[in-house]
């Protein structure tokens with residue numbers, strides 16, 4: 001989404017950026033002081049050059065030459081020290097500010113609701129977190145101080161030129177506006193191209209990310225050649241954009257150099273003639289050339305830095321844009337006070353007999369606003385009840401779970417938890433009371449301890465092991481190569497489906513929520529796994545309000561109530577026995593879904 005840079009957007013970008021820089025005012029003052037001192041001393045070097053040349057060619061005195069060189073050496077030492085201080089402080093600032101921005105962006109991302117991530121690819125967000133922040137680091141850490149130093153040298157240099165020789169200065173000053181023309185024209189284009197370039201790189205990243213994640217699918221369908229080609233096209237597109245950008249930058253840099261040095265040649269011609277005619281001293285011409293070179297160099301550097309600033313402005317724009325995305329789902333200004341922040345089982349307030357209520361809830365996913373995933377749904381689940389959800393694929397069972405975790409807000413109707421409307425509850429309170437055991441549990445690339453403790457970070461080792469025991473997971477964990485210290489997840493031990501589920505169940509046991517959302521695995525587990533998972537679930541469900549997306553006969557038979565869903569509506573409810581006579585859809589589902597169970601039973 002390339003945007004046209006405007007003054008307004010620049011201001012909108014820079015203002016929020018200030019909040020990241022102001023905490024380090026002190027260091028900025030130190031850096032700028034060092035910078036001004038160095039620039040001042042550099043400018044005075046011209047006078048030393050004049051002294052050295054005049055002593056050498058005009059006075060021809062060995063002693064005075066030594067004094068002039070001594071002064072020069074002293075000044076150069078001061079420049080070295082000043083440069084160290086400036087360089088260190090500015091680079092420190094660059095690293096610090098980009099680290100702060102990285103953290104702020106990540107912290108902000110964690111607040112955004114899942115639908116944001118459906119619309120924005122993770123690869124692009126990653127690229128913003130890494131590439132864009134690195135760009136900003138260069139700008140704060142080096143480009144900014146380079147720009148400031150060179151701007152100072154430019155102004156000081158022109159002043160010194162004027163003092164040294166008016167006629168020659170006039171020549172240089174004609175060259176400067178000429179050099180500024182390409183800077184302004186090309187600089188603007190560089191900024192636009194830079195944003196485009198970053199976007200295409202992000203596309204490359206997300207493409208590769210998706211393929212790597214799904215490498216098995218690619219290989220099993222032997223689509224390597226196609227993917228290679230498609231990725232090649234992406235990379236070449238990114239290269240083409242980058243090539244245009246660097247060509248513009250190179251032209252920017254080259255034309256400034258050309259114009260400046262042509263100007264200096266013209267000046268040497270005029271000045272050299274004056275020295276030959278005896279109207280100015282060789283020292284004056286020497287100092288003048290020194291200042292003119294300084295002015296030329298600083299102008300060239302400014303042109304280059306300008307291009308970089310444009311690039312970084314693009315990066316900053318994207319980052320600040322991201323920080324300004326307001327989460328749609330967030331805490332209310334004054335959350336309802338639920339007395340027990342995490343009520344233990346059976347300790348609920350006496351009036352909280354309804355654990356979950358849905359009243360005329362209608363919901364469509366933001367990406368498919370026309371299709372109602374839940375249609376005018378009303379439902380009350382009493383505390384301690386076990387309710388099974390059954391229904392054909394696409395009926396809205398998982399959607400109901402998503403709403404109960406408040407990943408989305410319904411467009412119509414209200415959801416309540418223990419008599420409090422969802423929108424009045426703090427998210428941490430609301431989600432703290434709901435435990436989810438998903439069909440495909442997520443394991444992080446961390447050890448077993450951390451994976452189970454995700455349910456409750458404060459839990460002691462003993463509590464983690466106790467939860468694992470209750471989830472019938474302790475024995476297989478103990479048999480892992482490093483027991484509870486074994487790494488799971490992406491780069492760790494691969495666990496079977498049943499084992500993963502038991503880890504997820506242990507996590508939920510540790511969290512100890514009053515409401516439980518269970519999404520049973522559809523894939524058949526082997527008899528032994530099934531037995532352990534079922535035993536673990538039975539332990540977990542005891543004394544909790546439980547809502548299960550059921551795929552197994554054993555589950556529905558034990559449920560207090562079964563809800564039959566179709567097309568986002570609850571079309572029937574009752575017990576297994578009553579539904580078998582009252583609901584045709586339920587009977588059909590039973591025949592289809594539970595056929596395997598019956599088969600297994602013999």
Ligand SMILES: Nc1ncnc2c1ncn2[C@@H]1O[C@H](COP(=O)(O)OP(=O)(O)OP(=O)(O)O)[C@@H](O)[C@H]1O
Pocket residue numbers: 118365366367368373391392393394395396397398399400
């Ligand atoms: N993130 C999403 N964005 C847009 N539409 C979605 C999204 N997730 C689900 N849907 C749609 O919402 C409807 C309900 O889907 P849901 O996943 O709740 O069904 P389900 O009953 O859980 O089915 P299954 O048993 O196959 O998981 C479907 O039409 C589905 O295509």
